[in-house]
Amino acid sequence: xxxxxxxxxxxxxxxxxxxxxxxSARNSITHGVRAKGTLILADESQxxxxxxxxxxxxxxxxxxxxxxxxxxxxxxNDWFLKRAARRLHEAEAALMEHADAGWDELTEYQKRVELMxxxxxxQERSFHRALSAxxxxxxxxxxxxxEEFDLKAKIAKVRxxxxxxxxxxxxxxxxxxxPPGLEPSAERALQRVADAIASLEESxxxxxxxxxxxxxxxxxxxxPELLGCG
Numbered sequence: 288x289x290x291x292x293x294x295x296x297x298x299x300x301x302x303x304x305x306x307x308x309x310x311s312a313r314n315s316i317t318h319g320v321r322a323k324g325t326l327i328l329a330d331e332s333q334x335x336x337x338x339x340x341x342x343x344x345x346x347x348x349x350x351x352x353x354x355x356x357x358x359x360x361x362x363x364n365d366w367f368l369k370r371a372a373r374r375l376h377e378a379e380a381a382l383m384e385h386a387d388a389g390w391d392e393l394t395e396y397q398k399r400v401e402l403m404x405x406x407x408x409x410q411e412r413s414f415h416r417a418l419s420a421x422x423x424x425x426x427x428x429x430x431x432x433x434e435e436f437d438l439k440a441k442i443a444k445v446r447x448x449x450x451x452x453x454x455x456x457x458x459x460x461x462x463x464x465x466p467p468g469l470e471p472s473a474e475r476a477l478q479r480v481a482d483a484i485a486s487l488e489e490s491x492x493x494x495x496x497x498x499x500x501x502x503x504x505x506x507x508x509x510x511p512e513l514l515g516c517g
Contacts (some may be wrong), residue, residue: 326366343365357421360417360422
């Protein structure tokens, strides 16, 4: 008996029904997952996009060009991710709806689900990269703000310390103005006063050196220089 040739497995050629072929022909137009140049598709609305955009703007409140660009990447990728998620849900619904279809057509729907899943996964990565970038920027901004706040607190402390020393120097200078002809004990006391003045003035100088430039640039609320007794 002649050996019968083995049957080759059927190769999926796509949908075979008229309806299936029509849907397949429109796939590249309708799903729009890769249409990054098209912001609003036919089944989307400007109002929905504006809502997504405003939500992220309210969340991060960008105030510089760099911040605006980072937040823009977040809300655009969020919008495209929502689109990819909708297309995946639509593909899964179509697969369930045609569960009784022929093998070829069913295979085509399964492939579409897998394709939409890949698109969604890729878009999720893009979204999370953009979100991580803006979060890292904000964290760095907070760190720099805290550093600036700590520096201002230090300067305020130095301002108070310097004012106290200046007041002490002024009092010591007043005491040093006592008329001559004093007893030796009084002269020794005046020498101690002079030494104290010199010590305090040296301390003020060291304080100035801790914040070079502040004595010329940073002023009190009333106008006098921050560091220095005048």
